[in-house]
Every structure is written in C-alpha cells, then in structure tokens.
Amino acid sequence: MLQVTLSEEGQLHSYFPQIESFSHPLASSVVHMHDGDWENILKEVQSDIPGLVDDFIADFSSLGSYGNSPVSEKELRHTAFEVLTMLMEAIAGPLDDTTFRQHADTLGRRRAQQGVPISTLIDAVQLDFLVIWNRIRQAAGGNQEVLISHVDQLHNTVAKYNFFVRDGFRRENARIAQDLRLSNARHLDKLFSSTSIDTITIEEIAQAIGCDAHSNFKVVVFHANSALKARDALDLATAEGKIFGYPHNGLFTAFWPLNAENQPDIPALPSAVFGKVEGLANVRDAVLASPKLFEASCTPTQPTPAHELSWAIAGSALAAFPGSKQNELSADIAKLRNSNSPALETVEAYLRTGSIKQTAAISYCHRNTVINRLSQFADTTGYDVTRPYEAAAVILALRHEPSSTFRTSSSSHPHSPPILSPK
Known part of the structure; x- marks a missing residue:
C-alpha cells in the first residue's frame, strides 16, 4: 500500500511499492468526500498545460536533460506538452487504455531509437509526476485532505504510463539489436x-x-x-x-x-x-x-x-566567368550525348589515352574512324581535342550540366574556344 506523509509546507514524502490502487473501504470513502474539490483543482491545473511544460523544461534542463542524445529542445517541449496533457486527462477521468498505452509505447520507442539511456527516460517521466504534483499542491492551497485522498490516483496514473514507456523502450531496443541498420x-x-x-x-x-x-x-x-x-x-x-x-x-x-x-x-x-x-x-x-x-x-x-564527375565543379565555376564559352560547349556535348553519337565516346577514350591507336583499340574501330570522329566532334563543337588547351575545356565540359540561360545554336561557337584556348 502507498505510504504518504505531508509536511506542514505541503511537501509530499511517499513510497510507492506497487501500481495497484487503494482497496481499503475507508480510502474509497475519503476519496468520494473530496471529489468536487479534486475536480476543481484538476480543471485549474489543466487550464495551464503550457505552464506545466515550462516547469518541466526548467527542471529537466537543470538535471542535464537528455545529455548528448539527439533530442532537440523543440521536440522535448512538444513531447512534454503531449505527455502532460495525456497524464492530466487520465487523472481527471476514465481514458481509453489502448490510447494511453499506445502514447506511452510510442514515446518509449522514439527515445530508444534516439539512444537515450533508459534511466534518463524514467527520470523524465518521474519528473512529470513531481511537476503535476507541485501544481496540484499549489491549486489545493491548505486542503491537505484532498491531496492525501487523491495522491494515489495521481501516482498510479504516472506509474502506469512509466511502465508502458519502459516496455516500449525495451522492445524497441531488442528490435534494434537484431537490425544493425x-x-x-x-x-x-x-x-x-x-x-x-x-x-x-x-x-x-x-x-x-x-x-x-x-x-x-x-x-x-x-x-x-x-x-x-x-x-x-x-x-x-x-x-x-x-x-x-x-x-x-x-x-x-x-x-x-x-x-x-x-x-x-x-x-x-x-x-x-x-x-x-x-x-x-x-x-x-x-x-x-x-x-x-x-x-x-x-x-x-x-x-x-567521383574524380571524373568532379571536373564538372570546375566547369561550373568557369561557366559563370564572364566571356566563358563553357555553357555553349556543354550544350553541344549534351546534344551529342542525347543523339548517342559515337563521336562522344571516342572523344572520351582519346582524352583518357592521348593516343589514336589506343583509342581505336578501345573503340573497336579503325584509326581512320577515330580521326573522323574527332573531326566530327570538332565540327560540332568548335573544339579540337588534339590541342591541349581545347582538350582542357572539353574535359571540364564533359560532365558539366549546362545552364538554361545560354545560346545553343551552332553560331555560338565559330571555332572560338573559351578563355582556356590560345585561339
């Protein structure tokens, strides 16, 4: 049975050996005597849930909150509002047990996923009890009898919620242990x-x-x-x-x-x-x-x-430079890519090897075919990859996503390579 004493200042000193409610007939009769006062007290406390949240945040922060666990203050405040609202509703009257349990289970699972120590989580729920109790004590004023007759009701509600939270936490931890992801x-x-x-x-x-x-x-x-x-x-x-x-x-x-x-x-x-x-x-x-x-x-x-794609970052930076022709070059390359032109594949092979012979071997074609494809690329883009400066511009443009704010017609490159070219 719950052991409760109240100091002259109204401070609660109690020991809770079990969750079960009072079963003694005298306890029941005392509770009924103060039902009206109790309901009024609860209404007063329920009218200021944000105030309860502020009390909880202040007290929990002084205890170190959740430490290094990834629980933001915004989430902590939101959760505190939901939990304190749920507990006050359960204390005030009958609440669907399934809803109550699901709410606690969700909190337990969430904190397990966030790596919160279970001891800290239990401390947080126990703090809910103290925050609510202090507000109830203030609302009760000098009415010590109503506090004594209903403290068990408050404790049982919070203890039950705590039990469901721990159960959800432990089951989620067990699931996580089986899933390294x-x-x-x-x-x-x-x-x-x-x-x-x-x-x-x-x-x-x-x-x-x-x-x-x-x-x-x-x-x-x-x-x-x-x-x-x-x-x-x-x-x-x-x-x-x-x-x-x-x-x-x-x-x-x-x-x-x-x-x-x-x-x-x-x-x-x-x-x-x-x-x-x-x-x-x-x-x-x-x-x-x-x-x-x-x-x-x-x-x-x-x-x-990734190192091949990274050329695009340099190409993008160059494209934004005044006088650069990188966007036009990238657009022409995109046209060749969209048309599945073999010239583009040959150009990429040549840029990797620097050799007509090796490019022919890679592309499974004759060396004259390689030369013709490189010429086709030069005619389309205005860039001859056998010339180092122009090859450098092509390398930067090959992976670069062209901007939508440039010209793409063939007249945009009358064989006039960008800043990188000596031409």
Whole structure:
C-alpha cells in the first residue's frame, strides 16, 4: 500500500511499492468526500498545460536533460506538452487504455531509437509526476485532505504510463539489436549531420558502428533518381551490417571498409564512386560534398568515378566567368550525348589515352574512324581535342550540366574556344 506523509509546507514524502490502487473501504470513502474539490483543482491545473511544460523544461534542463542524445529542445517541449496533457486527462477521468498505452509505447520507442539511456527516460517521466504534483499542491492551497485522498490516483496514473514507456523502450531496443541498420543510424546521423566534428567523436562513432576510424573505405553515393532503388536493394546488407547506409539530401550513400572479408554486391545504378577514401573523417567530407558534385554535373547513367564527375565543379565555376564559352560547349556535348553519337565516346577514350591507336583499340574501330570522329566532334563543337588547351575545356565540359540561360545554336561557337584556348 502507498505510504504518504505531508509536511506542514505541503511537501509530499511517499513510497510507492506497487501500481495497484487503494482497496481499503475507508480510502474509497475519503476519496468520494473530496471529489468536487479534486475536480476543481484538476480543471485549474489543466487550464495551464503550457505552464506545466515550462516547469518541466526548467527542471529537466537543470538535471542535464537528455545529455548528448539527439533530442532537440523543440521536440522535448512538444513531447512534454503531449505527455502532460495525456497524464492530466487520465487523472481527471476514465481514458481509453489502448490510447494511453499506445502514447506511452510510442514515446518509449522514439527515445530508444534516439539512444537515450533508459534511466534518463524514467527520470523524465518521474519528473512529470513531481511537476503535476507541485501544481496540484499549489491549486489545493491548505486542503491537505484532498491531496492525501487523491495522491494515489495521481501516482498510479504516472506509474502506469512509466511502465508502458519502459516496455516500449525495451522492445524497441531488442528490435534494434537484431537490425544493425537501426542501431547504426543514430551514429551515422551524428557523423554526417553535425556542423563540425572532432577526432575524438570520429573515434567514438567508429567504435560504435564497429569499424576502424583509420581504415580505407569505398564510398558510393547514389543519385537522387536511383536513391530509393539503391536503398531497397541494399536493405538486407545494411541490416546485417555488411555496409553502412545513409540517406541524405535525396541521395543515398553506401560505404564499407575495403579490407572487409566479404565485399558487398552493389547495384549498378547512377552514382558517384569514391574508390578509396582514407579514414572515416574523409568519408564524411566525401558524402557532404556529393550534393554539390551532382548539382554541377550531368546525371550519371551508371556508377561513375567521383574524380571524373568532379571536373564538372570546375566547369561550373568557369561557366559563370564572364566571356566563358563553357555553357555553349556543354550544350553541344549534351546534344551529342542525347543523339548517342559515337563521336562522344571516342572523344572520351582519346582524352583518357592521348593516343589514336589506343583509342581505336578501345573503340573497336579503325584509326581512320577515330580521326573522323574527332573531326566530327570538332565540327560540332568548335573544339579540337588534339590541342591541349581545347582538350582542357572539353574535359571540364564533359560532365558539366549546362545552364538554361545560354545560346545553343551552332553560331555560338565559330571555332572560338573559351578563355582556356590560345585561339
């Protein structure tokens, strides 16, 4: 049975050995004697839920809140409002038990997903009791009898809510333990979402997700048009911890240590591939840079080395420079790409090798065919890739997504290459 004493100042001192309500007939009769006063007190407290929230936030903040857990003050305040409202409704009268339990279960699961220690979560719910009790005590004034006769009702409600919260928390933790994707998610969010991050934190994250912070990693960032397909295709691999998966900015990133015993099978979808990234800190840099990479470049049609796409960033910067012809060049290249012209593939092979002979071997054609295709490219764009300065402009334009505010007619390049060309 609940043991309760009240000091002369109205402070509550109690011990709650169980959740069950009073069953003694005298307790029941005392409760009925003060029902009217109790209802009035509850109405007064319920009329100022925002005030209860302020009290809770102030007290909880002084206790350290949720520490380093990713629970924002905005979320904390919103949750406090919902919980205190729910508890006051349950104290004031009969409340659907399913609704009550679901509300507590949702809170418990949410905090488990956020990595909040269960002891801190329990402290937060117990603080709800104290915040409500203090407001009720103030509203009751000197009416000690009504406090004594209803404190068990208040405690039982909060204790029941606490039980459901803990149950939801533990069941969610058990589920997360079986799914490494979920347990890794909060650590990866910290890695990629933090404004800045230090070496110690990087080491802590690496330890939490089970890798060496100084390992070499392969990083694949899937373009927005393939992110969902990639995420679905890699769902099992992320759940089993074979790769680390992280959605961001409409993209989806998969990365894993290069020294992993079993290298994962990655879908051949449009993506930027960082073949070897040294250390987890550089993985963060690569992932955070990828939106800018895709923004500047044409949408890749297949897995593409990130260093090839990165030329587009320089091309984009040059395109914005007064007098530059990069946008016109990029537009002409886009036309060749859209028409599936073999000249473009030949030009790319030539830029990689610098050799007519090697290009012919790669393209499975005669050397004269290579020469003709390079000439066709020059006629279409005004750029001869056998000339280094013009080749440099073409390299920057090959991956660059042309702006929509330039001319695309053939008259825009009367064989007058951009600033990079000596012509």
